[in-house]
């Protein structure tokens with residue numbers, strides 16, 4: 001989609017559909033709105049009154065302009081309550097959702113070009129433009145490459161209207177950021193939506209290679225033998241039942257100046273989780289192509305980093321493999337040794353994500369020595385029981401890091417909730433014959449137990465773990481996307497990296 005910012009007034013904007021945002025109970029309409037209404041001879045206010053338009057979030061109403069202004073149709077969308085008076089929280093999410101709803105309607109009306117005007121509120125011009133672009137791009141995302149009959153309708157161009165020239169520079173910045181953040185999210189969605197017979201570990205490594213080449217990033221890919229030689233016994237153990245060769249992917253973004261901080265971002269990359277010899281049920285296995293959503297978020301993130309060039313050194317790690325049952329597969333009761341020397345008894349071959357992540361964390365600690373680490377993983381069914389499909393679980397060994405991650409998630413509209421790393425539950429991970437078992441002998445708190453297992457491999461480096469098993473994929477349409485992959489955590493991570501400061 002072509003994106004632009006214009007300093008034109010809405011009444012002068014040329015587009016198939018002109019979208020006007022309207023707050024609830026905002027009394028006298030803003031000047032730009034009144035000007036359009038006047039040009040249409042009062043038709044707009046008449047239609048809104050007769051349709052009882054109240055500006056509720058996502059409420060839509062439209063009129064044909066009959067050539068009285070350059071735009072062919074005016075589509076008014078409700079933004080919910082105005083937040084100018086509420087200084088505690090400027091929230092971009094209502095704006096993203098409203099623009100998403102309006103863009104979907106404009107598309108269904110057959111519009112190829114859309115111009116959007118939203119009156120100012122508590123957000124800066126940059127934040128406002130970014131929210132508009134994110135709403136437009138994420139809301140109209142589709143994955144239809146495997147359909148013979150594609151939906152022909154698509155919006156080709158989105159123009160953000162910013163009639164106040166003093167706000168234009170900030171607005172242009174916002175358009176650019178919105179485009180980069182949303183396109184990175186859509187790259188992640190594409191990868192997760194692709195089936196597991198296409199997205200193999202080899203495919204992920206190839207895709208990482210393309211992103212590295214386009215963005216001038218460093219890439220190192222290690223194969224099965226090399227990972228074994230490096231001592232990644234936990235990761236290699238998961239991979240040993242699979243004919244698809246595993247790939248350990250290490251992407252590096254280095255800023256041109258002095259890096260403020262070094263961070264490692266790690267994504268769970270199980271391209272298909274059958275459960276292994278502890279085989280999942282048919283129902284439980286059905287969606288397990290999405291078990292690489294964390295890895296896909298790493299790749300989306302790096303595409304964006306190459307374009308944004310933040311002053312932070314960022315390492316992306318993916319221990320990619322399938323988890324398959326076979327004659328060579330890892331057995332329940334096997335013992336493996338991770339890169340940090342700890343031995344693990346395999347209590348259940350379906351608790352494979354934490355094994356692959358354990359070695360990725362240990363690799364980061366040993367070879368990258370980051371200031372902070374964050375991992376994203378479709379790790380446990382338990383987090384879905386605890387928090388449902390609307391919230392990702394956050395578990396962190398460092399309160400400051402956790403606070404920054406949660407703030408970034410909030411600003412991105414990606415809802416998350418912290419769960420405690422309750423020390424007493426570590427007891428359940430003890431094994432009689434190894435340093436750890438990969439499952440707990442105690443009942444409940446499965447998401448926390450998995451995080452406690454992983455913490456053993458962090459060597460005290462500040463670390464946050466995002467369990468996205470409930471949020472990476474949706475069975476129903478959401479305000480910012482269709483059924484399928486959500487691309488969750490990409491925009492949170494971008495906000496987090498933008499917030500990283502010079503303190504060490």
Ligand code: BES
Nearest residue numbers: 348350351352353378379380381382469
């Ligand atoms: N990939 C699954 C977790 C998952 C479940 C993701 C549902 C998305 C939706 C993970 O590898 C797994 O199988 N976890 C087990 C752990 C158990 C064996 C301790 C689980 O959650 O049941």
Ligand code: ZN
Nearest residue numbers: 273350351352
């Ligand atoms: Zn599993």
Ligand code: ZN
Nearest residue numbers: 270273291353
């Ligand atoms: Zn898994």
